Amino acid sequence: MKLTMNQTWNQHVVKKGNKSLVLETIKDHSPISRAETANRTGLNKGTVSSLVSELLEEQLISESGPGVSSGGRRPVMLLFNQLAGYSIGIDIGVNYLLGVLTDLQGNICDEKRESYTDLTYEEIKVKLFDIIDYLTNAAPPSPYGIVGIGVGVPGTVSNTGEILLAPNLEWKNIHLQAVLERKYQVPVVIENEANAGAYGEKRFGAGKDLEDIIYVSAGIGIGVGLILNGSLYKGNNGFSGELGHMTIEVDGKKCRCGNKGCWELYAAEQALLSNAAKLPDAPDQPTLENLSKLADDGDEQVIRLFEQVGDYLGVGLNNIINIFNPQQVIIGNRMASAKKWLRDPLISRMVNQTLWFQQKDLQIQFSELSTHSTALGVAAFSVENFFKVDLQNQVV
Amino acid sequence: MKLTMNQTWNQHVVKKGNKSLVLETIKDHSPISRAETANRTGLNKGTVSSLVSELLEEQLISESGPGVSSGGRRPVMLLFNQLAGYSIGIDIGVNYLLGVLTDLQGNICDEKRESYTDLTYEEIKVKLFDIIDYLTNAAPPSPYGIVGIGVGVPGTVSNTGEILLAPNLEWKNIHLQAVLERKYQVPVVIENEANAGAYGEKRFGAGKDLEDIIYVSAGIGIGVGLILNGSLYKGNNGFSGELGHMTIEVDGKKCRCGNKGCWELYAAEQALLSNAAKLPDAPDQPTLENLSKLADDGDEQVIRLFEQVGDYLGVGLNNIINIFNPQQVIIGNRMASAKKWLRDPLISRMVNQTLWFQQKDLQIQFSELSTHSTALGVAAFSVENFFKVDLQNQVV
DNA sequence: CTTGTTTGTCTACTGAATAAACAAAGTTTA
């Protein structure tokens, strides 16, 4: 329980909190009876009954048939009505667009992916509209319809929703949120891709029920999403998690950020590709995909490239562990696909360097959601927002 | 307002929250009338009146004489009764013990300092008892007496209050909390020195009213205390903030932690002293104090040593800023005394390397509380705890 | 002296949670 609030406490707050608690309980333990809900929440049976009837009226839950008796009257089972509304989540990558339509539980109902190369903002915007239109039409009729649109971008997003800088897209100061909200008339969330991915993993992936999770989004560069004390930490202006530009070599390679020795120059896809180009029998156009294939075919040189990157990933992970003492570190985004080659050197670097008590209760994982964590994460943001707002507008 | 709670909401919670809100308002704006309190909190006048009368009964506040009228009946001014109890805060350094006695507002009422070299745990414990006894006797009679004892130690403390490892003291697995609680029969908090310092600075120092503060405790080594989203982040087991062992040179100097290139090898007191020993006309026993003196006397070589350390401090600060996007970074502990020589190289390293939007709204400070932040911080922990517990035990 | 304002208390009311009674719908036991 946290009492970090600077506003008045009154019974409306109490009711809202309890209603949310009941809904959450039903969501997580569906199908569940009123009596069992009362037990789990600690609320009085009568209170639960009255809150449940409100939730039924709002169509957020529904009654299914009677359940099995445990020696008395058979309970009426309650189901979370995950189809009461839908959420759209978009992951804007450097060379692809991924859109998902999820229900309120985060299940993917439909998805659409498009690839491209070298498009301008205006051109991407057209494709973005297409995908959103498609997903909107794909949503079945429901009481609440599309409850929101979330967008994850590979760049820094201010707390006001403005995309300040997305270097790999060459975007600068773009207020996509306003554009989308005007066009679609629903709440829009714009979020950094790593933050969204971290949230996606916490809700649906490897990080379920954990409080302190560090999600390392390793693609061309490295961004990091921080789940601390159970919630996303975004920093003062929303720019936290730029661990890709953490110095790991004081006089190292020059980075375009103006600094030297940044982690992502050694441990991200860009390192792999530029090192591959230097190989004596280098592939013409090295990509993560064809390098993976070469490694699978047993190319020792390429395997060593992966191992080197894995080792450097371990260096950064070591820093992360010393800094945050997390419960879990998740490697996500494109580089996660090379788990097979990266995992061992990464782990061995870490085990040798981190103190024993830091490694206690620590999990190192590769993303379970593969390429979907960001899209699912932003979609979940909208759903969360919807509940926060909806539970306030009570049926009067 | 945060609704991150998994327990029932009932009117007791409401009352407790509002009572705490009223007390906080009176604490921060004393002297203040009931009417003004009602205005500031948004609570009803009657509600404030009733909560105030309870707080009066508990002697946590008191009524002073009538204030000046603003065109009507003169208000009765309320004062926070900071002398209703006292708190003891102890900073266990590598070669000193500092104990402070504070009132409930955090004002220092008495303090005692002792220096020593190379004492065992048992020997230090004797001195520790002496200081606590002295401060206990120094506390004037008050309704609540000593409300708690806080201890800051230069090492890792588990969430259960056990000191796992304090390398510079050569302590290992010491359960000081149990010892002190048994002896003094009051709540005891053991906390890492950097965490305590961070909290001290937030409450009483440079970081007042800020939400995201990184406190860099630079002494022999470097520890970091993290105030994120307004509260101390301690990590999964309480071992966060070991930024001293963040790698900044992949193949750098060997550290006793088993790793190479740790930040504290380059940017802490140990770097300064070992570099000083290599100077052609090195002082016999280089210490921070006599090196400072040499620098003040214009010794170019020594000044350059400080500048080098300042530069390396900047490297780590750059990482901190990229990782956390904080509102404020505070350099504290012994090295803060060399502000004069460290500040410029540190700032210039940072300005050149950090992106413009990271530097927006960012303050770099040296500690205002000088050597007192840790002791004040742990003392404040006890006070906070006292209020949390006390407001629950209502006058029935 | 009158009028208007501010302060703080008091009373009646509201809304939410709770405890306990109760009816309905089962199961278990003799």
Add this chain to the structure above:
DNA sequence: TAAACTTTGTTTATTCAGTAGACAAACAAG
């Protein structure tokens, strides 16, 4: 099969905290 016990979910009376508004006391200004 009937009586006794259990579980579920609703209903009723009660408690408790906050609110609105009336009110008296204390003061300022014309």
